[in-house]
Amino acid sequence: MLVVIPFILAAGSLSTLVSGAPVPSTFSARNAFASLRSLVERNSDTYTTYGGDGLVSQGWPAQSDWVSSFDTMLFNNNKGIMTSSCSEWNVADNSDSEITDIYNGIKTVSAESGVDARFILAIILQESNGCVRVPTTNWGVRNPGLMQDHNGAATCNENGVQNPCPADTITQMIRDGTEGTSSGDGLKQCLAESKATDVSMYYKAARIFNSGSIDSSGNLGAGVATHCYASDVANRLTGWVYATHTCSESSIGSMTGTVTATTGGGDTTNPGDNTHTPTVTPTTVVPTVTPTIVVPTQVGDSTPSSTKAPGASASCKGWYTVQSGDYCGIVEQKFGVTMAQLQSWNTQLLSDCSNLWLGYSYCVSA
Known part of the structure; x- marks a missing residue:
């Protein structure tokens, strides 16, 4: 093909x-x-x-x-x-x-x-x-x-x-x-x-x-x-x-x-x-090429910053603090996760990623 x-x-x-x-x-x-x-x-x-x-x-x-x-x-x-x-x-x-x-x-x-x-x-x-x-x-x-x-x-x-x-x-x-x-x-x-x-x-x-x-x-x-x-x-x-x-x-x-x-x-x-x-x-x-998806080894920080994102999981194992220029796609690629996972661990994160806030810590592993 x-x-x-x-x-x-x-x-x-x-x-x-x-x-x-x-x-x-x-x-x-x-x-x-x-x-x-x-x-x-x-x-x-x-x-x-x-x-x-x-x-x-x-x-x-x-x-x-x-x-x-x-x-x-x-x-x-x-x-x-x-x-x-x-x-x-x-x-x-x-x-x-x-x-x-x-x-x-x-x-x-x-x-x-x-x-x-x-x-x-x-x-x-x-x-x-x-x-x-x-x-x-x-x-x-x-x-x-x-x-x-x-x-x-x-x-x-x-x-x-x-x-x-x-x-x-x-x-x-x-x-x-x-x-x-x-x-x-x-x-x-x-x-x-x-x-x-x-x-x-x-x-x-x-x-x-x-x-x-x-x-x-x-x-x-x-x-x-x-x-x-x-x-x-x-x-x-x-x-x-x-x-x-x-x-x-x-x-x-x-x-x-x-x-x-x-x-x-x-x-x-x-x-x-x-x-x-x-x-x-x-x-x-x-x-035809089959893309190789490499899952990063990053699992996030063991502790969040002083400001947790609203709705973040209480049992979170890995945290990421949003930096300038970040958007959900970058976070997904960096930690090898899907948008669905991010939303399940951060229950108030909107599907359009409009409330991914600078300086807040979001759960990226649970």
Whole structure:
């Protein structure tokens, strides 16, 4: 079986129906292996081709099938890709602090807009693989930043490359793509335009974000721009990271129902439409690799700091005091534990890790 690294498909310019060009990328085997080795936990890393109108009745995933938490989706599933995606444009890869800034930016904008943080992250991955220095594209409409938004102000790669990419610029990239700009809509507006009240609103909004509209047939794979876009986003939301991409751009527009990949590959081209999205084939095939998970020998300190986290286990055997820049993913990797374990030992720790407080000691072994 071959592993095809997911490729970047840029958003459309939305209201004008002019798609932004794909940002070409060939995610190297070297980076793929490094990312796989660093992976600690994934949900369901398979690719299912979703055809039709985005309804659960046609096989599309219910929201309960999504990766359970934003932290898991970013730090456990996709951090490996985000750590090494920028090198494909010969610019510096994301630093840990820049990935933390992406995390904080998504959380901020999600709270502002009401748009699910996991959905924002799925679009960022689809558009730029999370590279803060992704080039600004312009194929009739300028598309900058992490979400290749509609003529937004924020970018770290246009008329020069910024390294480091400032935290406020990263947040503004996410805000422009989620809340829209004066020139075009963001995810918030696309969700409203979907006119759906069930989970299909996300898949329809993804299609609108990419191409500016949904085909009159209602099929999310028909019409212009990137036909597999909504299917790709649905897969990212349910845990797809490295599994073979099997959606066929040439046939998904006439398909209803689902096809789950087992072995082999599918059509991984991004032909788009001559008027909207130029043809590119930005995939790299690498051999199948089984990641080796090394459990650290660290078990934590025998005594906590003066301040225990609320809800920490009274029978805790190992403690960790949170340092600047920490998040749940780092703690999980450092001590070889899962988010579920952390929450069982620290009963007031929220699933989105928003109350992992600096200077507090949390139980990491019991």
